Amino acid sequence: MISMNNIKITANGGLSVLSAFANGHGAAFSIDLPMSIKIKKSGYDLFPNESVQKTVEFIKRRFDINDNFTIQIKSRIPQANGLKSSSAMTLSVVFGILKIENIKLNEIDILRFAAKASIYNKTSITGALDDLCSVYYGGFCHTDNKNMRIIKKYHIDYVPIVIAYSMRGRQTVNIDPEGLKNLSRKADAIENLIKHGMIFDAMEMNGNLYSSIFGSDYDLISYFLNKGASYSSQSGKGPAVYAIFNNNMLRKRAIDDFNFNYNIIKTHPSNRGITYECKNIR
Secondary structure, three states: OEEEEEEHHHHHHHHEEEEEOOOOOEEEEEEEEEEEEEEEEEEOOOOOOHHHHHHHHHHHHHHHOEEEEEEEEEEOOOOOOOOHHHHHHHHHHHHHHHHHHOOOOOHHHHHHHHHHHHHOOOOOOOOOHHHHHHHHHHOOEEEEOOOEEEEEEOOOOOEEEEEOOOOOOOOOOOOOOOHHHHHHHHHHHHHHHOOOOOHHHHHHHHHHHHHHOOOOHHHHHHHHHHHOEEEEEEOOOOOOEEEEEHHHHHHHHOOOOOOOOOOEEEEEEOOOOEEEEEEOOO
């Protein structure tokens, strides 16, 4: 019998288009910000943080797994900034252990299980099926997170993007989901833009909506817009701020003149989904 003892999973982060807190529907698209996770069977469990530990605990209990694992993470995705680092981590750990243990689930069941794991490890309130879907498939995903189904997914074209992010981040536990349900009418308007293919207009409106609740650096957003960005706001609840440009020259000028107390990353949409590489197969 073939035994897979060591696996490396690579997945990307993303940007929020529609946050699912208000009406249960969410949307996101993948950007070129990779996270690599190495998982191998070992004599004892060794994890980089509590979220990974809780994720593995959830998987072991669900599938009655007795093996132990060592997990390492190398990531370019800033944490706690609304850039899908938690979804990339949770899905990669689920995906990798299922591969190692030769547990076969279809794609939607993998995503639904990862959504439950995200709630269990407390990195998400809604399960973040939209984020998980964009991580898994790449490109744009629109989902019904309450009923755990994919509404639509497709690849999106290259556009130059700048991400400005804070090292302080913003924690998911600060959100009051009951209060956000009052925003359902505005969320419906954002979703209508998505249905008409206007995903950048939708994500800007969504970011502005949640900026009004959680706060954002409006001077930073104004800077990008004044520098020629076609769209700029924060990614969902943030606090990371994105700017989308029509060409690389405009983006370069915005970066060259940048003078804010933020880190910045150049990126673009990614249509590459989750991938894996197996080692030590015998």
